[in-house]
Amino acid sequence: MALMTTPNISDADGFYAALLAAHKGLSEAESHAMNARLVLVLANHIGDATVLQQALALAREGA
Amino acid sequence: MPYDYKPFAYTPPPGLTGAEPRHKVAIVGAGPIGLAMAIELANHGVSAVVLDDNNVVSVGSRAICWSKRSLEILDRLGVGERSVTKGVTWKVGRTFHREAEVFNFDLLPEDGHKMPAFVNLQQYYVEEYLVERAQEVGTDLRWKNKVVAVDRHARHAVLTVQTPDGDYQLEADWVIACDGARSPIRAMLGLEFEGELFEERFLIADIRMQADFPSERLFWFEPSFHAGQSALLHKQPDAIYRIDLQLGWDSDPEQERLPERIIPRIQKVVGHGDFTLDWTSIYTFQCRRLRSFVHGPVLFAGDSAHVVSPFGARGGNGGLGDVDALGWRLAAVVKGERPASVLAGYDRERVFGTDENLLNSSRSTRFMSPGDGVERLFRDAVLHLASRADFARPMVNSGRLSKPCVYPLSAPDDVALPEGSRPGAVAPDAPLGQGWLTEALGRDFCLLVLGQEAPAGTGLRVLSPDVTDPLRQRYLGQAAAATYLIRPDQVVAARWVNPDAAGIRAAVEAAWEGL
Numbered sequence A: 001m002a003l004m005t006t007p008n009i010s011d012a013d014g015f016y017a018a019l020l021a022a023h024k025g026l027s028e029a030e031s032h033a034m035n036a037r038l039v040l041v042l043a044n045h046i047g048d049a050t051v052l053q054q055a056l057a058l059a060r061e062g063a
Numbered sequence B: 001m002p003y004d005y006k007p008f009a010y011t012p013p014p015g016l017t018g019a020e021p022r023h024k025v026a027i028v029g030a031g032p033i034g035l036a037m038a039i040e041l042a043n044h045g046v047s048a049v050v051l052d053d054n055n056v057v058s059v060g061s062r063a064i065c066w067s068k069r070s071l072e073i074l075d076r077l078g079v080g081e082r083s084v085t086k087g088v089t090w091k092v093g094r095t096f097h098r099e100a101e102v103f104n105f106d107l108l109p110e111d112g113h114k115m116p117a118f119v120n121l122q123q124y125y126v127e128e129y130l131v132e133r134a135q136e137v138g139t140d141l142r143w144k145n146k147v148v149a150v151d152r153h154a155r156h157a158v159l160t161v162q163t164p165d166g167d168y169q170l171e172a173d174w175v176i177a178c179d180g181a182r183s184p185i186r187a188m189l190g191l192e193f194e195g196e197l198f199e200e201r202f203l204i205a206d207i208r209m210q211a212d213f214p215s216e217r218l219f220w221f222e223p224s225f226h227a228g229q230s231a232l233l234h235k236q237p238d239a240i241y242r243i244d245l246q247l248g249w250d251s252d253p254e255q256e257r258l259p260e261r262i263i264p265r266i267q268k269v270v271g272h273g274d275f276t277l278d279w280t281s282i283y284t285f286q287c288r289r290l291r292s293f294v295h296g297p298v299l300f301a302g303d304s305a306h307v308v309s310p311f312g313a314r315g316g317n318g319g320l321g322d323v324d325a326l327g328w329r330l331a332a333v334v335k336g337e338r339p340a341s342v343l344a345g346y347d348r349e350r351v352f353g354t355d356e357n358l359l360n361s362s363r364s365t366r367f368m369s370p371g372d373g374v375e376r377l378f379r380d381a382v383l384h385l386a387s388r389a390d391f392a393r394p395m396v397n398s399g400r401l402s403k404p405c406v407y408p409l410s411a412p413d414d415v416a417l418p419e420g421s422r423p424g425a426v427a428p429d430a431p432l433g434q435g436w437l438t439e440a441l442g443r444d445f446c447l448l449v450l451g452q453e454a455p456a457g458t459g460l461r462v463l464s465p466d467v468t469d470p471l472r473q474r475y476l477g478q479a480a481a482a483t484y485l486i487r488p489d490q491v492v493a494a495r496w497v498n499p500d501a502a503g504i505r506a507a508v509e510a511a512w513e514g515l
């Protein structure tokens, strides 16, 4: 399996708004903590080691 | 009653009054590894001289958790049953975050093994039993004999040994340095450890109290009784409990050592003051090893070769793995049956096993003691999720307990046979008649033949028991028959559904070098 890098979320603006809404009212530190949990939750959902490796590499690019 | 340290008698060694004949093997250090090594060699017909700078067993309980594999090795050495009888048997570990249990494990979910998953037993008892056994098999144990210099030659080494009556020199074809984490021999050879040091400090306290904690390993992250840190509790024989408390790198070790500081900490853990301190210590962690364990005539085994952080109990247990891989090979070299090159098999296999121990213990340490910033962020994220979602529970890492590695052998194998008994793995135990398979395997290569005839002309001892359910499940799986070649250290060397004598003979050759 390969990491999907083409659009896969049908309502892109809607998801983006939901992401911000989920962080609403959190301090910056709390938001970082929530993001860390979110990464773990999503990573488990994906599960596939190759896809996860590719995702880590893409996210790291240019850092 | 606190443990009664009985000093062993020092007797002036013959070398003080005249040159001793060259020894075959000299073992430096009578800790658990040096003692086990001496008995293992004696079992293979090689007598060793053991030199120790002290004259009592381990001061302090130190290693308390002995794994199933270590117990099988100790059993082969003659002290396994004693250790299990005296020790506290356990197999379940529970990990808590604050008050909630977030993870647990059962280390031996199946029956039909002689040895339990783990036994807690103070290191001084294990050493006491090993000393008695070593004496029974005629080992030359020399107390108050401190090695102060080593001269390496091509085919032997000369040790300078200090005794209460002066110095003497001792020559040996082989020297095994079992002189512990601070190994003076390692320093004398100018060798250095490579690996990681962790900036963390733990208090370790053995307390004596009457209590009814279960025989389980209990671990807490951020418990209310020790805010923001972690804690571990283990039960030992003689109404002793081991409590480990994380202190953090900012703590002052000199202050933390004081009983007036320790007692209130322990009171908070157990909820009362009705206990006495038996032994306490402050420690820091390292996960490091020598690059190679074989240096000409000087071989390293145990803590002198590698040290790990204690979570996972991979120190003493890892050292017994060294004994297991070295004994039969060195004995064959000493007896002239094999060239010294087979010791490369020891080096290769134990460096591999050590790296697995280092990897596991440094991962646990990193989880327990995360660096500031993102390491802590993710650690806390895992703990937060663990009480809400199952998937996060296996990420909670309070120590992955010692189990034998599977050596990466490229030996004959058959995909039809079960994974657990593949080449490189320790042969799984199973009931056999009135006893156990591990007892029947013996001290030489042997063939375990199930449901077929052993090929003629291998010259090997053959074990062909009736195929019981546990044997079928552990050795045959869906196959109707199989033949296993088992090494003297009970590791599966190779296996076949359709064995032939030439293939078996070739596999024996490869096994000596661990290929």
Ligand SMILES: Cc1cc2nc3c(=O)[nH]c(=O)nc-3n(C[C@H](O)[C@H](O)[C@H](O)COP(=O)(O)OP(=O)(O)OC[C@H]3O[C@@H](n4cnc5c(N)ncnc54)[C@H](O)[C@@H]3O)c2cc1C
Pocket (backbone or CB within 6 Å): B028, B029, B030, B031, B032, B033, B034, B051, B052, B053, B054, B062, B063, B064, B065, B066, B123, B145, B146, B147, B148, B178, B179, B180, B181, B183, B184, B185, B204, B281, B283, B301, B302, B303, B304, B310, B313, B314, B315, B316, B317, B318, B319
């Ligand atoms: C607090 C603590 C808890 C631990 N818990 C566990 C556990 O639960 N399970 C586990 O498996 N491991 C555990 N370990 C690790 C375990 O104690 C060691 O891995 C084990 O003792 C190593 O045995 P060894 O024989 O290699 O070395 P040691 O036990 O250190 O023995 C070395 C011996 O060499 C002698 N010596 C040193 N220098 C010389 C010299 N120059 N000449 C002659 N003799 C010399 C010493 O006197 C000593 O007797 C723990 C360690 C500590 C400190």
